[in-house]
Amino acid sequence: MTRRITIDPITRLEGHGKIEIFLDDHGDVERAYLQVPELRGFEQFAVGRPVEEMSRITPRICGVCPTAHYMAASKAADAVYHVEPPPTAKMLRELIFNAFFMEDHTLHFFFLGGPDFVVGPQAPAAERNILGVIGKVGVEIGGRVIKAREDVREIMAYLCGKAIHPVGGLPGGVSKGLDEEHRVKFLATAKETVEFTEFALQIFNDVVLKNQGYVDIVVGEAYKIKTYYMGLVNARNQVEFYDGDLRVVDPDGREFAKFKPADYLDHIAEHVEPWTYVKFPFLKKVGWKGFVEGKDSGVYRVAPLARLNAAESMQTPRAQVHYDRMYEILGGKPVHNTLAFHWARLIEALQAAERMVELLEDPAITGTDIRRLPTETPTEGVGIVEAPRGVLIHHYKTDERGLITSANLIVATIGNAAAINMSIEKAAKAYIKGGVVSEGLLNMAEMAFRPYDPCHGCGTHAYPGGLPLTINVHDDSGRIVRTLRR
Amino acid sequence: MSEPKPKVAFYWCSSCGGCEESVVDLGADILKVVAAVDIVFWPVALDFKKKDVEAMADGSIAVTFINGAVRMSEQEEMVHLLRRKSQLIVAHGACAHLGGIPGLGNFWNKETIFRTVYHTTVSTDNPKGTEPLTKVSDAGYDLTLPEFWDTVHPLDHIIDVDYYLPGCAPHRDLIMGAVTAILEGKLPPKGAVLSPNKSCCDDCDRNDTKPEKLTIKETKRPSEILLDPKTGFLAQGVICMGPATRSGCGERCIEGNMPCRGCMGPPDQVTDQGAKFLSALASILDANDEPGIDRIVDSIVDPAGTFYRFSLPSSILKRKKMEAVR
Numbered sequence: 001m002t003r004r005i006t007i008d009p010i011t012r013l014e015g016h017g018k019i020e021i022f023l024d025d026h027g028d029v030e031r032a033y034l035q036v037p038e039l040r041g042f043e044q045f046a047v048g049r050p051v052e053e054m055s056r057i058t059p060r061i062c063g064v065c066p067t068a069h070y071m072a073a074s075k076a077a078d079a080v081y082h083v084e085p086p087p088t089a090k091m092l093r094e095l096i097f098n099a100f101f102m103e104d105h106t107l108h109f110f111f112l113g114g115p116d117f118v119v120g121p122q123a124p125a126a127e128r129n130i131l132g133v134i135g136k137v138g139v140e141i142g143g144r145v146i147k148a149r150e151d152v153r154e155i156m157a158y159l160c161g162k163a164i165h166p167v168g169g170l171p172g173g174v175s176k177g178l179d180e181e182h183r184v185k186f187l188a189t190a191k192e193t194v195e196f197t198e199f200a201l202q203i204f205n206d207v208v209l210k211n212q213g214y215v216d217i218v219v220g221e222a223y224k225i226k227t228y229y230m231g232l233v234n235a236r237n238q239v240e241f242y243d244g245d246l247r248v249v250d251p252d253g254r255e256f257a258k259f260k261p262a263d264y265l266d267h268i269a270e271h272v273e274p275w276t277y278v279k280f281p282f283l284k285k286v287g288w289k290g291f292v293e294g295k296d297s298g299v300y301r302v303a304p305l306a307r308l309n310a311a312e313s314m315q316t317p318r319a320q321v322h323y324d325r326m327y328e329i330l331g332g333k334p335v336h337n338t339l340a341f342h343w344a345r346l347i348e349a350l351q352a353a354e355r356m357v358e359l360l361e362d363p364a365i366t367g368t369d370i371r372r373l374p375t376e377t378p379t380e381g382v383g384i385v386e387a388p389r390g391v392l393i394h395h396y397k398t399d400e401r402g403l404i405t406s407a408n409l410i411v412a413t414i415g416n417a418a419a420i421n422m423s424i425e426k427a428a429k430a431y432i433k434g435g436v437v438s439e440g441l442l443n444m445a446e447m448a449f450r451p452y453d454p455c456h457g458c459g460t461h462a463y464p465g466g467l468p469l470t471i472n473v474h475d476d477s478g479r480i481v482r483t484l485r486r
Numbered sequence: 487m488s489e490p491k492p493k494v495a496f497y498w499c500s501s502c503g504g505c506e507e508s509v510v511d512l513g514a515d516i517l518k519v520v521a522a523v524d525i526v527f528w529p530v531a532l533d534f535k536k537k538d539v540e541a542m543a544d545g546s547i548a549v550t551f552i553n554g555a556v557r558m559s560e561q562e563e564m565v566h567l568l569r570r571k572s573q574l575i576v577a578h579g580a581c582a583h584l585g586g587i588p589g590l591g592n593f594w595n596k597e598t599i600f601r602t603v604y605h606t607t608v609s610t611d612n613p614k615g616t617e618p619l620t621k622v623s624d625a626g627y628d629l630t631l632p633e634f635w636d637t638v639h640p641l642d643h644i645i646d647v648d649y650y651l652p653g654c655a656p657h658r659d660l661i662m663g664a665v666t667a668i669l670e671g672k673l674p675p676k677g678a679v680l681s682p683n684k685s686c687c688d689d690c691d692r693n694d695t696k697p698e699k700l701t702i703k704e705t706k707r708p709s710e711i712l713l714d715p716k717t718g719f720l721a722q723g724v725i726c727m728g729p730a731t732r733s734g735c736g737e738r739c740i741e742g743n744m745p746c747r748g749c750m751g752p753p754d755q756v757t758d759q760g761a762k763f764l765s766a767l768a769s770i771l772d773a774n775d776e777p778g779i780d781r782i783v784d785s786i787v788d789p790a791g792t793f794y795r796f797s798l799p800s801s802i803l804k805r806k807k808m809e810a811v812r
Contacts, residue, residue, distance in 0.1 A: 004627075022627050033624075037631045038558060040500060041599035043607055045590035049791050052709035056747060057795075060587035063504020063655060081709070150513055161742025164504045164511065164655040168742045171709050175743040269611035272604050274622045275629040279603075279610065288611065371712055395608065401787055402709070408607045 003027070005437065021428050027435020032425035034449065036417075039277040046407035051077050051378060051398050054407075055169035058394065061411060066165050067100040067156065068387030068412065071242065072394040074169030079262070079381025080398055081171040081374035088367035089173035090243075095186075095359045096159050096166070097242045097385070098352040102193055103152040104388040105304075105349035109200055109342065110145045118207050137203060148196045151189045155356075158182060173371035183366050190356035194318070197350045201322055204346055209329070218339040219330065222430035223448065225293045225422050226251040226336045228283055228300035230415070231307030232386045233258075239311040239351060241386040247310045248283065251295050253334040257285070261384035264393055268410065271418075280418045281410055291422050299422070302390025302415035303452060304344035309334035314347065316354035322347045338423050341451035345388075378402040387412035389452065416452045423448045492548035492669070495527035495539075496578075497568055499561040500588050500638065501554030505579040508655035512662065519665055523548075527568075539567055547571050549668050551651070553578040555588045555799065556644050559633040569645040576664065576680075580654035580749045582641040583679075584759075585799025587654070590791065592798050592805035595636040636808065640800045650679040654749035654796060657736050681734030683754045686746055689733040692718040701772035705785045708744065719745040720770065725792055730756065730763035747795045758802045760793035 005021040021032045042061055049057060054073040059066030071093065078085060085093070118136055153163040159176060160166030168175035178186075208214045217223070233247045234240040246264065248257040257267055270279035271288040282288045282298030289297040300306075314320045326343050327333050359365055380397040389412035397406045427448035431437075498506065509516060526547060527539055550572040556562055569575055580586040591599065604610060604617050620633050641647050651664050664680045667673050674680070687693050695717050706723040713719075719726035719740075727748035728740075735750050752759040773779045786792065794801055 020627070020629060031625070031627060033627070033629060035629060035631065037560075038500065039599070039603065039618075039634055040557075040588045041591050041594070041603060044594050044599040044602040047602075048593070048788060049590075050707060050709070050787050052707060053788075053791075056744070057587055057590075060502045060504070060654070063502035063507050066502070066504065077709070146513060153511070157738070159742070161738045161740075161744060162655075164507050166742070167739045167744040175708070175713055176715070265608055268609055270607075270609045272610065272612040272616040272618075273624070274616050274619045275624050275631065277618050277631065277634075281609070284611075373712065374709060402707075403787055406602075406606075406608070408609055410609060 003435070005432075019424055021425075021432070023432065023435065027433070029425065029429045029432050032421065032428045033275060034421050034424055035276045036278045037276070043407045043409055046396070046404050049404050051080050051381075051396050051402045051404055052171055054394070054396065054404070056165075056167055058409070059165045061409075063164055065100075065104060065387050065389065065412070067096065067160070067163075068385060068392050069394070070160070070166045070169050071097055072383045072385045072387075072392045074171075074174075074383065075243075075385065076381045076383030076394040076396050077169070077171040079383060080378045080396055080402065081381075082376040082379070083172040083372050083374045085173040086367075086369045086372055088177070088364060089370045089372075091359050091362065091365045092159060092174050092178060092370065093169075094242050095178075095356060095365065096156060098355040098359070099152050099155045101241055101352035101388060102197065102349050102356065103149055103156070105345045105352065106145075106197060106200055107149060108388070109204075109346055109349075118203060136207075141199075144196065144199075148193065152193060155186050155189060158186075170371065171374050175371075177368055177370045178366050180366050183360055183363075187357065187360040190353065190360050193353040194350070194357060197346065197353045198318065201346050201350065204343060208343075217447075219337055222427050223338045223423070223451075224336045225338065225419060225426060227293055227297070227419055228256060228286070229306040229309040229334060230300050230302050230391055231310035232384065232391065233311045234315065237312040238315045239307050239313075239348065240315065241348075241352070243385075246384065246391065248300065249310050249334060251293075251334070251336070253309065256283075261382045261393075264382060264384065264395075264410075268393075270410065270414075278414050278417050281415055282418065291418055291425070293422060299418045300415070301419045302412060303341060303388070304348050305335060305338075305341040305451075306390065307386060308344045308347065314351050316351045316358070318354055319347050319351035322350060338448065338451050389413045390415040413452065420449050420452050423452075491522065491524040493526045493546060494523040495525070495547050495550040495568065495572065497527065497550060497552045497564065499552065499554030499565065499582070499641075500557045501579070501581050501586075504655040505553035505581075508579070508658065508661060512658050515658070515662055519662075522669055536564070536567070539571055542571050544570050545573050547573065549574040549576060551576045551578040552641055553582050555581040555585050556639045556641060557588065557591070557635050557637070559635070561632075562644055565641065565645050574648045574668070575641070575645065576649045576651055577641040577647045578651045579656055580652065580751070580796045582647075583650045583652050583800070584751045584797040585638050585640045586749075586796050589638045589640075589794075589796070589799040591638050593790070593811075594806070595808060595811045596634055597636075598811055600634075637805050638799050643799070648676050649673070650751075652679055652681050652732060652750045653735050657734060657738075659736070660734055679732065679751065679754065681732055681750065684733050685753055686728035686731045686733045686735065686737060686740075686750070690718070690728060690737050690740055692716065692740060695721065697721060700770050702770055702782065703772045704782055707787065713743050715743050725767075725786060727759075727763055727793070727795070729766040730759050730793075747792070749796045751797055751800075759797045760790070760801055760803075763793045764789075 003023040019034050022030045024030045055070045058069040058073045061069050156163045160168050230248045232240045232244045234244045245258055250256045268281050269284045270281045272279055283300055286298035314323045377400050378398045383394045385392050392412045393410040395408040396404050398404050550568045577583045620631050622629050660681050702723050724745050726745035728746040731746055731748045732750040732753045756762040771782050
């Protein structure tokens with residue numbers, strides 16, 4: 001009988017995912033599974049709802065990244081009604097979205113991903129959290145982190161009513177504009193945000209890149225898988241969050257496909273497994289070959305590193321400096337090292353901050369023409385944005401009154417669902433040998449999926465504290481012979 | 487020796503994580519809360535497992551905040567356990583309070599949801615007709631999943647609830663108010679919703695613009711008109727759930743120039759938020775005969791999904807009849 005190792009990552013028993021690892025007779029890893037044991041069924045209960053309400057309903061898919069759903073649903077509603085928002089509305093949406101990106105990304109760095117590095121992978125669990133980060137970098141900086149989050153969320157709350165579950169995304173624009181007083185105020189915030197993000201990158205540089213031990217982990221084989229990468233790009237193939245075409249590069253970094261959001265079904269399909277409630281997207285033209293890496297497998301990755309790999313450059317000058325540096329240090333494009341997602345995330349946060357400044361420096365953003373009323377009969381539409389955790393697709397078909405007849409949602413984290421399983425299996429194989437489960441596995445298994453910032457741990461990503469893990473090692477009769485905990 | 491600090495637990499069921507974020511959004515106040523209590527169970531943050539909770543003495547947790555609706559077998563098991571161990575249970579947020587947005591699933595059932603998610607959605611490629619199973623052997627590896635129910639429940643359908651903290655997500659002032667009331671032992675009678683018992687309209691700035699006699703000849707969807715940022719929504723003909731909805735949310739959606747959708751649930755004297763709104767609406771319809779009334783009512787495109795946006799599972803309807811679900 002095979003031995004089984006269960007990693008129940010969060011105490012909410014299976015609420016957000018559990019890892020099952022199976023060992024062979026020699027005690028080596030045969031197979032690892034990350035199961036997501038929850039489903040809510042938004043695609044079904046969207047049916048019958050007015051499409052313009054989806055920007056208010058779908059944020060409840062995720063309270064950590066509600067703005068991504070708000071925006072994808074708003075864009076899908078534009079497409080359903082065949083209406084283009086006026087330029088000011090588009091600027092406001094971009095401002096909202098870049099503010100959201102900057103806040104979400106830096107939060108992740110300081111609260112979740114950062115502690116692994118800033119405090120150190122070998123540090124005691126009790127210190128590997130935001131308080132540990134503050135302990136290492138200083139209380140003053142901790143205060144800066146909290147203030148930066150509050151300031152940026154104020155911009156979101158002003159324009160969208162609330163930061164958690166925003167409102168105001170309508171077909172053809174937005175419900176609320178920006179006045180000069182607030183433009184000036186928010187511009188000051190945006191400028192501070194650029195400096196704050198540069199400062200986060202400086203911490204990453206000082207703490208991670210100057211420590212050969214960390215660099216070895218980042219570039220190690222245990223955290224490397226070769227896949228396709230997908231991300232939104234603008235007309236110049238630069239990293240884009242709000243609008244653009246989807247570009248896919250192959251594991252060698254060559255362009256494999258580039259397509260309009262409306263054509264996504266020609267390129268993406270989802271595979272179903274019986275052991276988890278999530279589906280596994282894959283590249284249709286390559287095909288689903290199982291949980292395997294390489295050019296012949298349709299598995300692709302999304303989110304920060306994938307976006308940087310799928311693009312040719314950043315949009316903003318300061319982010320570009322860091323982009324060039326990352327690829328120089330990690331040996332050119334594409335980078336397959338999963339832990340580089342953390343670095344890419346900060347580079348994206350900087351672009352988001354710089355875009356906030358650019359948008360707020362343009363007086364056109366205070367224009368009053370923020371809505372174009374739909375005049376055409378609603379039919380069908382696709383809205384695609386980049387959520388912090390990857391490509392997010394909302395697709396609605398409606399009747400002639402704009403009531404939804406069918407919906408399809410491919411949410412961001414799911415874009416990485418197959419890759420997360422593979423990353424965990426690979427790390428497990430590296431750290432479990434001959435039945436010996438090293439203490440390091442606890443950290444390392446966690447570090448294998450944390451870079452993806454998976455949304456099925458969406459609350460997790462918001463909290464101080466390391467992700468609680470327990471690993472039970474069972475013998476052949478199912479008795480627990482060893483428990484590791486942190 | 488100082489008094490032991492009260493033990494507090496947090497748990498989440500079928501939810502989005504927004505209620506957890508609402509606690510993070512307390513900002514500096516969260517540190518005050520953490521200093522005053524002893525958090526004994528918080529799946530997202532602390533390394534305590536179900537068996538640690540099982541080992542606690544019954545009633546040893548002063549208060550447990552539970553967010554999310556209940557629709558999976560394991561959620562049911564867990565909330566029963568927490569009820570036994572806790573003196574007080576607070577239903578935190580609209581999903582635990584009313585069923586919330588996931589409660590819209592009660593227009594359907596497991597079969598229809600599975601059919602859509604795993605078979606008919608346009609990107610799904612499932613030639614073998616695979617569906618997730620509670621027990622499965624995948625290439626010889628035995629794996630289990632919790633069971634997905636036909637019906638979404640608010641927390642008080644499953645366990646006895648002492649207090650309700652409303653909103654999607656709850657306003658920070660309400661959360662701090664609840665925590666302070668618990669710490670100071672100044673709680674209202676059991677069963678209370680911890681937010682002022684008046685309607686959103688009572689607190690809404692736009693109430694001042696309300697005409698002497700508010701009537702509507704037809705309704706407009708937010709997508710159909712340019713929303714005036716000062717005039718009351720009903721006066722613009724836009725369905726706004728304010729009259730049937732409890733205040734305490736800070737009217738933030740209205741600040742965002744969008745109408746209320748009722749996430750706070752009804753005030754105390756109202757059993758059914760949707761029915762209450764319907765009666766409020768009936769009183770302002772500007773029509774004298776049945777065809778006139780029909781015309782106005784027909785202009786409301788999704789009455790059930792609008793009037794019961796957050797409250798279907800806790801309403802007198804609870805769910806669409808199973809036999810009526812296609």
